[in-house]
Each structure stands twice: as C-alpha cells, then as structure tokens.
Amino acid sequence: MKILFFTGKGGVGKSTLSAAMAWQLSQQYRVLIVSLDPAHNLGDIFNMRLKDKKTRFTDSLYLKEIDLKQLTKAYLKKEIDVLSTSYRYLQVLNLDNYFSVLQYSPGIEEYALLTGIENTIRDEKDFDFIVFDTPPTGLTLRFLALPKITIHWIERLITIRQQILKKRYTIHRIRGPLSNSETVLDYDEQSDRVLTRLHDLHQTYEELNKKLQGPDTAISVVFNPDRLSLKESARLIDGLKDLQLPLRLLLDNKVTDENIKMAEEVEGCMKSMVHGIPLERVPLAKGIFDERTSTLYHIEKDITRHLR
Numbered sequence: 363m364k365i366l367f368f369t370g371k372g373g374v375g376k377s378t379l380s381a382a383m384a385w386q387l388s389q390q391y392r393v394l395i396v397s398l399d400p401a402h403n404l405g406d407i408f409n410m411r412l413k414d415k416k417t418r419f420t421d422s423l424y425l426k427e428i429d430l431k432q433l434t435k436a437y438l439k440k441e442i443d444v445l446s447t448s449y450r451y452l453q454v455l456n457l458d459n460y461f462s463v464l465q466y467s468p469g470i471e472e473y474a475l476l477t478g479i480e481n482t483i484r485d486e487k488d489f490d491f492i493v494f495d496t497p498p499t500g501l502t503l504r505f506l507a508l509p510k511i512t513i514h515w516i517e518r519l520i521t522i523r524q525q526i527l528k529k530r531y532t533i534h535r536i537r538g539p540l541s542n543s544e545t546v547l548d549y550d551e552q553s554d555r556v557l558t559r560l561h562d563l564h565q566t567y568e569e570l571n572k573k574l575q576g577p578d579t580a581i582s583v584v585f586n587p588d589r590l591s592l593k594e595s596a597r598l599i600d601g602l603k604d605l606q607l608p609l610r611l612l613l614d615n616k617v618t619d620e621n622i623k624m625a626e627e628v629e630g631c632m633k634s635m636v637h638g639i640p641l642e643r644v645p646l647a648k649g650i651f652d653e654r655t656s657t658l659y660h661i662e663k664d665i666t667r668h669l670r
C-alpha cells in the first residue's frame with residue numbers, strides 16, 4: 363500500500379490535485395482519498411456529502427473527510443482512560459472535568475490528526491493507495507514532525523521510569539516483607555504498567571515514523587507560478603529535509619500562457635532546491651469547473667506516472 367500526501371500553501375490546489383490524483387489512480391488501482399484539512403472541500407469537489415466514515419464514489423475510489431473535533435475528543439478520551447488505568451490513584455481526580463479545556467491544548471490537534479492517519483493506515487490495508495489531502499503548511503509540518511519528537515520524549519521518559527523503579531526496588535529491599543494491608547508499588551520492569559505503555563508507544567511511533575520515511579510514502583509539494591507560493595514551498599522543502607521525509611514530486615499548478623515566464627522562473631528555483639525530484643506542470647483549466655457537471659477532479663494531464 364502506498365501513501366501519498368499533498369502539501370503546499372492554502373489555495374494552490376492541494377485538494378484539487380489530490381482529488382485528480384486519486385481519480386486517475388482509481389482507473390487502475392483501489393484508492394482511498396482522505397481529507398485532513400479542517401476546512402474540508404473534498405465533498406464539494408466530488409459533489410457528495412461526506413461523513414467521517416468512508417463513502418463509495420466508484421468501485422475503486424472511496425472518499426473520507428476526517429472529523430478533527432471528534433478525533434480530538436476520541437484521542438483525549440483514550441489518553442485519559444489510559445492514565446486512569448495506569449495511575450489508579452488518579453481516579454479520585456475527575457479528569458473528565460479537564461476535558462473541555464484540554465482539547466484546546468497546544469499540540470492536541472496535531473496528535474489527533476496523526477492518530478487519524480495512523481488509524482487509516484492500519485485499518486485500510488485493502489487499498490493500493492491512500493491519498494491524504496493536508497491542511498496548510500504549518501499544521502502539516504507539525505503533525506509530520508510528531509512521531510520523531512514523540513520518540514525522543516518517550517525514550518527520555520523510559521529512562522526516568524526505569525530510575526523510579528530502581529529506587530522503588532531499593533526501598534523494597536531495605537524495608538523487607540510487607541504486611542498484607544500495605545500496598546506494594548511495582549518495582550520490576552516486566553509488571554510495571556507505565557513502562558509497558560511507554561514501550562508500546564515507542565514501538566507504535568517507531569513504526570509510524572519508519573512508514574512515513576519509507577519507500578511507500580510520497581510527499582508532493584504543490585505550488586503556483588508566484589513568489590509567495592515559492593517562498594512557502596521553500597519552507598516546506600526545508601522542513602521535509604529536516605524531518606527526513608520523502609519529497610517525491612513537485613507540482614506547478616495553474617500555469618497559463620500569461621504566467622508561463624514566472625512559472626519557468628519559479629520552477630528553476632524549486633529545482634535548484636531539490637535535485638532530481640520530478641516536476642509536473644498543470645495548466646489552469648478553464649470551463650471544466652462547472653458545479654452542475656462537477657468534474658472538479660478531472661484534469662487532462664496524467665499526474666500519476668511518478669508515483670505509481
């Protein structure tokens with residue numbers, strides 16, 4: 363299964379080109395397209411009302427819009443449940459009360475999005491391609507960075523937890539056997555729930571990171587023939603390099619006879635930033651963007667050849 367991400371500045375055509383890519387690939391493969399942008403327009407592009415559950419468009423193309431609010435809630439609920447089982451004494455604290463505030467914590471939206479991606483990759487193995495239409499650059503880079511950041515944190519937490527367990531063991535040895543009424547805190551690594559949970563999380567994020575950096579993931583950067591979109595693409599490319607994520611295609615979208623000179627200039631700059639990455643030019647289509655016929659996902663040019 364291959365995973366495709368479309369990134370770029372707002373309005374450059376990420377949703378349009380990810381829809382076009384999904385449609386073109388679905389002529390030959392089984393494809394699921396998922397919108398991660400809180401401001402969804404996938405449904406408008408395919409002229410269908412979409413829900414959080416995947417919806418059939420054709421036998422080989424399914425569509426889904428991720429409900430970020432619901433996902434955030436589910437994510438927080440799960441974490442709160444895990445906390446309450448790992449730290450049983452926390453049950454006296456009613457964590458549900460914090461829920462309404464916690465959902466606005468920095469980073470929660472990014473974790474929720476990442477969970478959405480992770481769940482989709484895990485549950486939808488029947489598809490040959492999963493195409494993710496992403497939100498604007500900042501949020502996208504932040505959630506793509508999360509697995510790596512999380513791995514660093516978890517490794518640190520594992521060390522701290524191991525030190526705690528060692529101290530507990532020392533105390534246990536000094537005190538000697540306890541009477542039945544006393545609570546013994548876990549001190550060996552195998553039976554400690556917190557450590558087990560940390561190891562599980564570590565494994566999950568390692569796998570996800572490996573998947574995102576691996577040969578079956580392809581990130582496309584979409585831009586337009588203008589300087590603002592060039593600047594934003596440069597930031598994106600730097601971010602992807604830092605995170606060692608695989609940029610595989612550049613898409614110069616909305617090219618016309620009038621802006622062709624600028625298109626060449628911008629493409630030249632993009633190519634000098636990344637060597638050997640293929641570039642496709644997509645013309646600005648006129649006339650086909652008709653609401654009644656709704657073929658917004660139809661573009662004439664085959665943009666799939668570098669990502670098959």
Ligand SMILES: Nc1ncnc2c1ncn2[C@@H]1O[C@H](COP(=O)(O)OP(=O)(O)O)[C@@H](O)[C@H]1O
Binds near residue numbers: 648
């Ligand atoms: N190749 C194209 N030709 C004509 N219009 C386009 C093309 N690509 C995108 N558009 C239009 O540009 C607008 C923004 O596109 P969209 O895909 O929603 O951008 P993004 O998802 O990057 O915010 C939409 O109105 C879309 O119909």
Ligand SMILES: [Mg+2]
Binds near residue numbers: 376377378403495
């Ligand atoms: Mg969009």
